[in-house]
Amino acid sequence: xxxxxxxxxxxxxxxxxxxxxxxxxxxxxxxxxxxxxxxxxxxxxxxxxxxxxxxxxxxxxxxxxxxxxxxxxxxxxxxxxxxxxxxxxxxxxxxxxxxxxxxxxxxxxxxxxxxxxxxxxxxxxxxxxxxxxxxxxxxxxxxxxxxxxxxxxxxxxxxxxxxxxxxxxxxxxxxxxxxxxxxxxxxxxxxxxxxxxxxxxxxxxxxxxxxxxxxxxxxxxxxxxxxxxxx
Numbered sequence: 137x138x139x140x141x142x143x144x145x146x147x148x149x150x151x152x153x154x155x156x157x158x159x160x161x162x163x164x165x166x167x168x169x170x171x172x173x174x175x176x177x178x179x180x181x182x183x184x185x186x187x188x189x190x191x192x193x194x195x196x197x198x199x200x201x202x203x204x205x206x207x208x209x210x211x212x213x214x215x216x217x218x219x220x221x222x223x224x225x226x227x228x229x230x231x232x233x234x235x236x237x238x239x240x241x242x243x244x245x246x247x248x249x250x251x252x253x254x255x256x257x258x259x260x261x262x263x264x265x266x267x268x269x270x271x272x273x274x275x276x277x278x279x280x281x282x283x284x285x286x287x288x289x290x291x292x293x294x295x296x297x298x299x300x301x302x303x304x305x306x307x308x309x310x311x312x313x314x315x316x317x318x319x320x321x322x323x324x325x326x327x328x329x330x331x332x333x334x335x336x337x338x339x340x341x342x343x344x345x346x347x348x349x350x351x352x353x354x355x356x357x358x359x360x361x362x363x364x365x366x367x
Contacts, residue, residue, distance in 0.1 A: 158196045161186050162210065165203045170250045174200070174257060201264045201271070207247075208267075208275035214243040216282060229290040230340050233306065236286055237313060237332045241325060244317070248325075251318045267311060280307045298346060309339070 164186040168177045179200060183193035197203045215236075222235030244251075257265050264271040284303040287294075294302065313331060320328045 154196075157188060157192070161188065161193055161196055162203060162206050165197075165200070166207060166247065170247065173250060174204075204265050205271055205275070208272060209278075211243060211247075212275045212278045212282075215240055216278070218243055219282070223285055223289060227289065227291050229286075229292045229343075230337055232286050232290050233339070234332060234336045236282065237310060237336070238329065240310065240314075241317065241328060241332075245325075248317070255315075255318050276307070279310070280304050283307055283310075292340075292343060294343060294346060298343075302343075309335075 161182060165177070165182045168182055168185060172181075177200070179193055179197075180190050182203075183190045186193070197206065218239040219236045222232060222239070226232045226235060257263055258267065260266065261268075263269065266272060267276060280303050283306040286306065287299060287302050292299075313328065313335075316331055317325065317328045322328075
């Protein structure tokens, strides 16, 4: 039993040390991306700054792209944690969605300075860093699931087919806000916050119009268009 306990302790210690090394490499990379720009930062520079060998850096992250995917995942975890109180206390759609979108601004704030140079790479259609790429699928699906929680826990009454498609549409809305955020140089991101605060009530009004019988045909056409594009 003592030998088994010792082996378990050693394994847990090695795992803990590995996670610490992984987190150190990621945090170092993100800092260098902010200071030097994504394009100018090399894996060797990240390894040197983190105090690990280049081989060790590549062991945990196969490339800079893998580091950015880890950043996507890390940011998504932070975003989910930041919105739990809003989703637990708000039922009205407008404050739920506004809270989720504004929370993203808060957790992303430390990376705003290098977002422009990074976006040049992410904007390439075939880039693995594109939010639409296969490599970005886990973070994308996690974000869509978060918007599904926004919709399902709200007071919105929608046709079932539109309700099923809405979370992904809200994710696309967030992508548009992210693009605006990248270029926003206003103090305290005033313009991006105004965009969120003014666009969310408009989305809410448009969605509630879909309950009107005469609008039902337009809603069906919209859902059909969305599904044809996705297929």
